[in-house]
Amino acid sequence: MPELxxxxxLRMQFRTEAGFGARLLxxxxxxxxxxxxxxxxxxxxxxxxxxxxxxxxxxxLGRAIIGLLRPQEGSIKFQGTELVGLxxxxxxxxxxxxxxxxxxxVASLSPRRSVRAQxxxxxxxxxxxxxNMDMEVKRLMSVVGLPERFEGRFPHELSGGQARRVGVAxxxxxxxxxxxxxxxxxxxxxxxQGEVLNLMRGLQSQFSISYLVITHNLPxxxxxxxxxxxxxxxxxxxxxxxQSIFDSPAHPYTQALLGAVPKPDPKQRRKIVSIEGEVxxxxxxxxxxxxxxxxxxxxxxxxxxxxxxxxxxSEHTVRCHFPISG
Amino acid sequence: xxxxLSIRNLSLDFETPEGPVHALRKVSFDVPRxxxxxxxxxxxxxxxxVISAAMRLLANNAVIRSGEVIFNGRDILGLSxxxxxxxxxxxxxxxxxxxxxxxxxxxxxxxQMMDIxxxxxxxxxxxxxxxxxxxxxxxxxxxxxxxLTQYPHQFSGGMRQRISIAxxxxxxxxxxxxxxxxxxxxxxxxxxxxxxxxxxxxxxxGSILFVSHxxxxxxxxxDYVVVMYAGQVIEQGSVEDLFYRAGHPYTQALLECDPARIDRVTPTLPTIAGDVPDLHIIPNGCVFAPRCSQVMDKCWTxxxxxxxxxxxxxxSCHLLSHA
Amino acid sequence: MSAQASNKLTGHSSSSFWRISAISRLIRDPLxxxxxxLVSLLLIGALFANHLTPYSPKALDVKNRLAAPxxxxxxxxxxxxxxxxxxxxxxxxxxxxxxxxxxxIALVVGLVLGMLAGYGPRxxxxxxxxVFDAVRSFPTIIFALALITLTGPSLKMVITVIxxxxxxxxxxxxxxxxxxxxxxxxxxxxxxxxxxWFRILRxxxxxxxxxxxxxxxxxxxxxxxxxxxxxxxxxxxxxxPTASWGATLADGYAxxxxxxxxVVAGGVPLILTTLGFTFMGExxxxxxxxxxxxxx
Numbered sequence: 001m002p003e004l005x006x007x008x009x010l011r012m013q014f015r016t017e018a019g020f021g022a023r024l025l026x027x028x029x030x031x032x033x034x035x036x037x038x039x040x041x042x043x044x045x046x047x048x049x050x051x052x053x054x055x056x057x058x059x060x061l062g063r064a065i066i067g068l069l070r071p072q073e074g075s076i077k078f079q080g081t082e083l084v085g086l087x088x089x090x091x092x093x094x095x096x097x098x099x100x101x102x103x104x105x106v107a108s109l110s111p112r113r114s115v116r117a118q119x120x121x122x123x124x125x126x127x128x129x130x131x132n133m134d135m136e137v138k139r140l141m142s143v144v145g146l147p148e149r150f151e152g153r154f155p156h157e158l159s160g161g162q163a164r165r166v167g168v169a170x171x172x173x174x175x176x177x178x179x180x181x182x183x184x185x186x187x188x189x190x191x192x193q194g195e196v197l198n199l200m201r202g203l204q205s206q207f208s209i210s211y212l213v214i215t216h217n218l219p220x221x222x223x224x225x226x227x228x229x230x231x232x233x234x235x236x237x238x239x240x241x242x243q244s245i246f247d248s249p250a251h252p253y254t255q256a257l258l259g260a261v262p263k264p265d266p267k268q269r270r271k272i273v274s275i276e277g278e279v280x281x282x283x284x285x286x287x288x289x290x291x292x293x294x295x296x297x298x299x300x301x302x303x304x305x306x307x308x309x310x311x312x313x314s315e316h317t318v319r320c321h322f323p324i325s326g
Numbered sequence: 327x328x329x330x331l332s333i334r335n336l337s338l339d340f341e342t343p344e345g346p347v348h349a350l351r352k353v354s355f356d357v358p359r360x361x362x363x364x365x366x367x368x369x370x371x372x373x374x375x376v377i378s379a380a381m382r383l384l385a386n387n388a389v390i391r392s393g394e395v396i397f398n399g400r401d402i403l404g405l406s407x408x409x410x411x412x413x414x415x416x417x418x419x420x421x422x423x424x425x426x427x428x429x430x431x432x433x434x435x436x437x438q439m440m441d442i443x444x445x446x447x448x449x450x451x452x453x454x455x456x457x458x459x460x461x462x463x464x465x466x467x468x469x470x471x472x473x474l475t476q477y478p479h480q481f482s483g484g485m486r487q488r489i490s491i492a493x494x495x496x497x498x499x500x501x502x503x504x505x506x507x508x509x510x511x512x513x514x515x516x517x518x519x520x521x522x523x524x525x526x527x528x529x530x531x532g533s534i535l536f537v538s539h540x541x542x543x544x545x546x547x548x549d550y551v552v553v554m555y556a557g558q559v560i561e562q563g564s565v566e567d568l569f570y571r572a573g574h575p576y577t578q579a580l581l582e583c584d585p586a587r588i589d590r591v592t593p594t595l596p597t598i599a600g601d602v603p604d605l606h607i608i609p610n611g612c613v614f615a616p617r618c619s620q621v622m623d624k625c626w627t628x629x630x631x632x633x634x635x636x637x638x639x640x641x642s643c644h645l646l647s648h649a
Numbered sequence: 650m651s652a653q654a655s656n657k658l659t660g661h662s663s664s665s666f667w668r669i670s671a672i673s674r675l676i677r678d679p680l681x682x683x684x685x686x687l688v689s690l691l692l693i694g695a696l697f698a699n700h701l702t703p704y705s706p707k708a709l710d711v712k713n714r715l716a717a718p719x720x721x722x723x724x725x726x727x728x729x730x731x732x733x734x735x736x737x738x739x740x741x742x743x744x745x746x747x748x749x750x751x752x753x754i755a756l757v758v759g760l761v762l763g764m765l766a767g768y769g770p771r772x773x774x775x776x777x778x779x780v781f782d783a784v785r786s787f788p789t790i791i792f793a794l795a796l797i798t799l800t801g802p803s804l805k806m807v808i809t810v811i812x813x814x815x816x817x818x819x820x821x822x823x824x825x826x827x828x829x830x831x832x833x834x835x836x837x838x839x840x841x842x843x844x845x846w847f848r849i850l851r852x853x854x855x856x857x858x859x860x861x862x863x864x865x866x867x868x869x870x871x872x873x874x875x876x877x878x879x880x881x882x883x884x885x886x887x888x889x890p891t892a893s894w895g896a897t898l899a900d901g902y903a904x905x906x907x908x909x910x911x912v913v914a915g916g917v918p919l920i921l922t923t924l925g926f927t928f929m930g931e932x933x934x935x936x937x938x939x940x941x942x943x944x945x
Contacts, residue, residue: 113853194594266566
């Protein structure tokens, strides 16, 4: 029985914008690896979080999986079928299986189309017959908790929360098996972010949807995801179940990331900063291990040799020469 | 010792085509000397409006209905533009949310840092330059001498925010206002900046007014906290008072909703039902009544006065006036 | 909640872009109203030219040539005794025909090419831009004169020239708008659904770029009318005896020492048309898309 989604050794490259001179001086070859050597699996009804900061490649990875970007190397298999290398026409039917929720809920809606038209769009693109579509739109709107009277509204007339629900309805329209959620809580107050997360959770149990959540919000991830993959400079530095990542992080970057989240408790103030320095530019990837310049445990081997992924538990892998033993 | 900043009964409207928006209503709080005060609130709470009022950087359609903003004993709401200019940058300075847009893109940071010191008439150029270099080093910019000739776009977001802090502290202000200074930064950089602010506070002889929606940062940094909701201050007290003995139902609910505070893994996260009210129409009763889980009949008709829970800890809730 | 209040600020209403409220707001603006009145006069004059005067524009009455205005000839007669008012009204017809054909065709072609240039691959954009810039590098009148010298004066030629020189202008505006929209998240969302580029352009881009374009095109009408008149004045436009304001102006220029009325009859309609469309166009622009006021 093939996995729902299987990604293997995925590589996404972009042309660098550096000029000829800069490339020569810095020994760059004009390409940057936004995503490198990424492998993971997803099963039905699972929520996986892609966690990373800027430059981590999490957004690029999400877009590759939904087919907005073409990988240079590697494979993406949906229920056993290889998606990489498919032409546009062959790819189109698979788009029904993967939906996407975008980060800016209002900007991701077409400005001059009504809510009804936005939700109908997936059906029209995939040439469904018009007859039952009215019912479908009403059904989807009620599933996401949008009152019927919103059907004729336009994006600029919606609040952020309402626009988000339209985005969910649209993502849900073709009954996908996987929904990629790009920063579902971005811009939301803490007192209301539960609404969209709880909605997503409800839909998951109702329709057996798997989520790939792209986020940097670790506290939310802890409560809502089954598995986490931590990304740094385009690679997975650690992936595992949420519990094992939070209880015993193996990669120094994971540890630093967890340590950087401020606790809402005055008695738990941190005395020292968990990590110094900044994420290096993707154009100047460090030699050896990507993280070694900022790693407090770095040793000679880390400076020269780039580590591969090693298994340290069931379903828990880390990319480090000297993983932290919990 | 009198507070460096004292906001007293500030009420402010924004004039719009649909009528006035009552953005601030009887906001009062103090910023004591040499302390860090945090204003925490969600969207529509008015926290950014209060800051703008304190800096007198309000939009044209803002109308102050009543109240005072007293800085160092003077009501700055009545100051002339020249007097205000004398104050800004020197006695009150500000760090803004977006480091990418809050610096002049066409001047080197060296020039910007020298310009800020224009009131130091007795200091030579070389000395001003050295002060700038020292400050850059203090905020963690490596090789500061070379950096002076660089332009803002040549720095990353985290670096630019450090530079913003350096520029804000260059003239030793008595009050530094930081409006969501880390919202646009990655979490690891955010931790560094907050740590930097704490360190600097020890060095310089002033107060910080820190605005944020992030309870973790407030807990991390602040001595006193002011909680705002829909244009009103609904609770204020020391940081321990707030996090361990919150009096107002909104504060309690806010703390309950923060996923970082929930220890047990909870797939269904708590929320506060309802929306922030439309500030065109101010209800008679408590502004939080529609969303309050402990609402009583009284709350719909009468707004609560502030009750003192302890020496510095007050909250405006009918539940407390019985106690 | 307060979601319904927001559209009062923008003036956009829920269901359609071209709501009756836009016209009513136009009427309230004094210059806009004036523009609307003038344009209406022009339209009525042009449409009913045949019925408003008893004369034909070609009817000669040489005995009465160069007459001053009188009860029988409200604007007098020209050098061949033709009734000037009739010729002015028919001239209006010519002006509007030229404007209607040339602008509408240029709009459609410009819209398509602009969207392709903005949305399509870079090489296509570069090619189209090259063509646009090449065409625009010729001053319109000179270009027209050159072509017309080769082919001879005709109304069709005038229209063709105006179309060819207008397309790059509209296309560039559409291209800029398209490129601005291309980066927005809703385009990404549409692509993620598997929407074809054709559907993206037709359904998502078209309604957003067409609005400003219509308004700008309406402000182009007086320009086109002036070009036609200019060419006709030089004898490069309409062929006699077809009536045109430019031709009447040319006649008036020749006979100005005898009577000033031909110059007036040729010039005043031009002025009124320009003012009318400009006022109306600007007022409409301010109502429907205030952002455009800050310049292009």
